[in-house]
Amino acid sequence: MVTEVERWKTEVYGAEIREQLETFAAAGWASIPADERDAWFERFKWWGLYHQRAGQESYFMLRIGTPNGVLAPGQTALLAEIADTYARGPVSNPTFGDAYLDWTTRQSVQLHWIRLEDVPAIFERLEAAGLSAQQACGDSWRNIVGCPVAGKDRHEYVDALPVAEGLHATYKGNEAHANLPRKWKVSVTGCREGCGQGDINDLAFEPAYVERGGERVRGFNLRVGGGLARNAPRFATDIDVFVTPEEAIAVGGAISALFRDHGDREDRYSARIKFLMDEWGPERFRRVLQRDYVDWELQPAGTDFRAEYSYNAGDADGGHNDHVGVHPQRDGRYYVGLNVLVGRMGAADAAELARLADRYGSGEVRITQRQNVIITDVPEDALDGLLAAPLLEHYAPDPHPFMRGSIACTGTEFCSLSIVETKNRQVRYARWLKEHVTLPDGVDEFHIHLSGCTASCAQPQIADVSLRGMKTRKDGEAVEALDIGLGGGLGAEPQFATWVRQRVPVDEVPGAIRNLLAGYDAHSREGETFRAFVSRTDEETLASLLEPEETSYTDPMMHNTKLTWYPYAADDALAASPAPAHADGSPIEGDD
Amino acid sequence: MTDRLLRVNAYTTCDLVEAEAVGPDGTETAPAVLNVRVPRRAPKHVHLELELDGTALEWLPPHADRLLLSAVEARTVADALRDCADELTPVE
Numbered sequence: 001m002v003t004e005v006e007r008w009k010t011e012v013y014g015a016e017i018r019e020q021l022e023t024f025a026a027a028g029w030a031s032i033p034a035d036e037r038d039a040w041f042e043r044f045k046w047w048g049l050y051h052q053r054a055g056q057e058s059y060f061m062l063r064i065g066t067p068n069g070v071l072a073p074g075q076t077a078l079l080a081e082i083a084d085t086y087a088r089g090p091v092s093n094p095t096f097g098d099a100y101l102d103w104t105t106r107q108s109v110q111l112h113w114i115r116l117e118d119v120p121a122i123f124e125r126l127e128a129a130g131l132s133a134q135q136a137c138g139d140s141w142r143n144i145v146g147c148p149v150a151g152k153d154r155h156e157y158v159d160a161l162p163v164a165e166g167l168h169a170t171y172k173g174n175e176a177h178a179n180l181p182r183k184w185k186v187s188v189t190g191c192r193e194g195c196g197q198g199d200i201n202d203l204a205f206e207p208a209y210v211e212r213g214g215e216r217v218r219g220f221n222l223r224v225g226g227g228l229a230r231n232a233p234r235f236a237t238d239i240d241v242f243v244t245p246e247e248a249i250a251v252g253g254a255i256s257a258l259f260r261d262h263g264d265r266e267d268r269y270s271a272r273i274k275f276l277m278d279e280w281g282p283e284r285f286r287r288v289l290q291r292d293y294v295d296w297e298l299q300p301a302g303t304d305f306r307a308e309y310s311y312n313a314g315d316a317d318g319g320h321n322d323h324v325g326v327h328p329q330r331d332g333r334y335y336v337g338l339n340v341l342v343g344r345m346g347a348a349d350a351a352e353l354a355r356l357a358d359r360y361g362s363g364e365v366r367i368t369q370r371q372n373v374i375i376t377d378v379p380e381d382a383l384d385g386l387l388a389a390p391l392l393e394h395y396a397p398d399p400h401p402f403m404r405g406s407i408a409c410t411g412t413e414f415c416s417l418s419i420v421e422t423k424n425r426q427v428r429y430a431r432w433l434k435e436h437v438t439l440p441d442g443v444d445e446f447h448i449h450l451s452g453c454t455a456s457c458a459q460p461q462i463a464d465v466s467l468r469g470m471k472t473r474k475d476g477e478a479v480e481a482l483d484i485g486l487g488g489g490l491g492a493e494p495q496f497a498t499w500v501r502q503r504v505p506v507d508e509v510p511g512a513i514r515n516l517l518a519g520y521d522a523h524s525r526e527g528e529t530f531r532a533f534v535s536r537t538d539e540e541t542l543a544s545l546l547e548p549e550e551t552s553y554t555d556p557m558m559h560n561t562k563l564t565w566y567p568y569a570a571d572d573a574l575a576a577s578p579a580p581a582h583a584d585g586s587p588i589e590g591d592d
Numbered sequence: 593m594t595d596r597l598l599r600v601n602a603y604t605t606c607d608l609v610e611a612e613a614v615g616p617d618g619t620e621t622a623p624a625v626l627n628v629r630v631p632r633r634a635p636k637h638v639h640l641e642l643e644l645d646g647t648a649l650e651w652l653p654p655h656a657d658r659l660l661l662s663a664v665e666a667r668t669v670a671d672a673l674r675d676c677a678d679e680l681t682p683v684e
Contacts, residue, residue: 003632004632053602230599231595231596231597231598231599233595266632266634267631267632268632269632412602416602417601417602417603418601418602419600419601419602419604419607453599453600453601453602454596454599454600454601455599455601461595469600470600470607470608471607471608472608472623473608473623478608483596485595496595498593499593499594499595499596499646499647500593500647501647502596502623502645502646502647502648503608503623503645539593543647562602
């Protein structure tokens, strides 16, 4: 028996959702029949719209997918304008104000407080500029990720950008691939540093080569079945296939079709392709792919560069661990990676980012998988001018490690799954740690990822310190808490975090991290990375080093923020919610 | 330690309950996650799931228990929970 979601998808899905969406938008949010809302909200995801959580009815999150994180000249300014015009809610965020946008871990853009009535106008403006929210969410090809400096990086082995763009052009809006059993996350990387994070994607193209007739042929090895969610993290499995860039588009569709036909449509929690890989194993997977989905003989995997991977590897001595900072491109110009703490940027700042990109670069901006942005194509003689811009005081190319290493998901501010506040909390954490904790000598990069629940949107399992939302009781009161894991990361030897403590009250987490780092400093060997230290230290010792402690850090969001309508409202009780609201913000009467 | 076995999000029935595991040689006390759900694939049972926090356990290995309740059993349990809850004072 198929799931309810599958039934809804059978009735209406894919491109045809758009027409009804526009009809509802014209008539107003309240025109969606109450008993059809769940179905329509599920379908709207295919067009990038997530209905916000309880207490925020009639408001949506809008996700705009930007393949490989590339924003062409003019697109960043447009996103800033749209955020400024439409992403305004009834209450300000105390840290970020009104009208902001989020750069995401899948190199996309998210706006909040979007009203359905405004969606047609937003879509029109996006599409006129070559942007789209199509398939940014839902059960199909999500935004394709990759090394954010593809085509520009000096370390690139094969240019992955045409492949990412080709996959995007071929399979977005392709009816045969529009309705998959679950989300479909693809990574395409051509660099030697592992920047695509292919290990945690459903399908990964990673640089490799084979020898043919004495010639070295460049292309990609394939891995399938990575992902972090559902308490079942998996690194993608090598399926022993090499493809040339020319074959990559076809094989991407072939594997998507295999997933479409064989993925589990009866249980959404077992639907991701990682569970099919669990069931089949790579040999059977490859056999079925060869037999039923490609019409050429698949070549065995070539020689890869995984031993050189440095991205999110926790090893400061290697290549790039992220893309922050000033780096030479292969054409002699430079790219400048700016740190955006937890990925959130005000609309005015985003407009200034666009202006700086126009003035000092080519106008292009790129989004990274660490929620940061890059201004590309900066000539050497323009670097000083860009680096002196006031915007870079806040979005620094040389940030403190605690600012640089912070990632956070959306959290209870808007998300219906999260059980704790996240983005503002990670900002508070980073600022407190910067002021009060000294990192051991030689440690200049340290990743802390905060996720609000086990869905793992902040990729907590691949951080030095993994934080994930829970509850505990403190002084008799239920308070927000975090499970804490240690030692996760990617690189040559990817590993998931070891979970060391559970339910640490949120106000004691900074103290725990301070104590942990002091212990690492005291007990680590000369030159030993944090990950290596965690790896050789037993869990009991790690737990004792990670001693929770109250400090000067105070947390204003200790209470159960998931029970509020909006955590930062003066009266945050669900009963005080102004939602649902008409397009002008006035409450819709009689709809609860 | 391995990860939690039960997913925990805003739809989890109780993300924090007090729990005890009773063995022949003693009792373990730990915070726990309690969840009630119906599987999406051809449901035949109500699943009542319990996982004590792994880090709080001394001798019990981390695990989750799952009761597979028929509709009648689930209603019996629900009725018993209501009746017993009414006996607590003050009534919440």
